[in-house]
Amino acid sequence: MLKEIERTLLGKRESDLTSSEKRVLARARERRVVSTDASQEFQADATTGQRLADSIARIGGSWAFIIGFFLFLTGWTVTNTVLLASNALDPYPFIFLNLILSMLAAIQAPIIMMSQNRQAERDRFMAAKDYEINLKAEIEVLALHHKIDEQVLTELREARRELAELHQVIGALSNRTTNTPQS
Numbered sequence: 001m002l003k004e005i006e007r008t009l010l011g012k013r014e015s016d017l018t019s020s021e022k023r024v025l026a027r028a029r030e031r032r033v034v035s036t037d038a039s040q041e042f043q044a045d046a047t048t049g050q051r052l053a054d055s056i057a058r059i060g061g062s063w064a065f066i067i068g069f070f071l072f073l074t075g076w077t078v079t080n081t082v083l084l085a086s087n088a089l090d091p092y093p094f095i096f097l098n099l100i101l102s103m104l105a106a107i108q109a110p111i112i113m114m115s116q117n118r119q120a121e122r123d124r125f126m127a128a129k130d131y132e133i134n135l136k137a138e139i140e141v142l143a144l145h146h147k148i149d150e151q152v153l154t155e156l157r158e159a160r161r162e163l164a165e166l167h168q169v170i171g172a173l174s175n176r177t178t179n180t181p182q183s
Contacts, residue, residue, distance in 0.1 A: 020128060024135045028143070034136040038129040042122055050118055057115030060108055073097075 017025070027034050046054075059065050076097055080088040090096035 020132050021135065024132050028136055028139045034132050038126055042125050053111050053114040054118060056111045
């Protein structure tokens with residue numbers, strides 16, 4: 001039945017199926033689920049560097065980081081202009097602060113790009129998982145339709161056979177009444 005579904009649903013021969021389509025069909029034959037925790041499955045293959053990049057991007061893109069960094073900049077400015085006015089570590093125009101910010105941006109930008117690339121990978125992975133789940137659902141629905149169609153056809157054949165038998169009985173009764181002499 002699944003071979004028929006392969007041809008009907010996918011319109012492909014078995015040799016033309018992709019690995020994910022073969023995996024879904026195998027699981028359908030085995031009556032096993034396809035869906036898994038895709039996020040956990042994706043994270044399982046992550047390297048330490050990838051997890052670190054994700055963590056840094058998650059922290060760097062949070063309100064807590066923005067507020068904390070704003071407080072740091074305000075503290076730096078107040079400390080070097082008001083509190084240490086005569087003997088400031090980094091007097092106005094804050095050249096050392098600019099150096100620190102430039103170095104932070106130089107490090108943070110590629111990390112954020114790595115995280116964005118990883119997010120794109122995650123999206124492709126999730127789309128592939130969604131495709132597999134949708135494909136399995138279609139296969140199961142088609143299998144159910146096929147099973148119901150077979151059952152209905154069997155019932156129709158049985159009803160046709162019973163109807164033919166009734167026609168024979170009616171024909172026999174009708175022949176008996178027409179062949180019987182009337183008084």
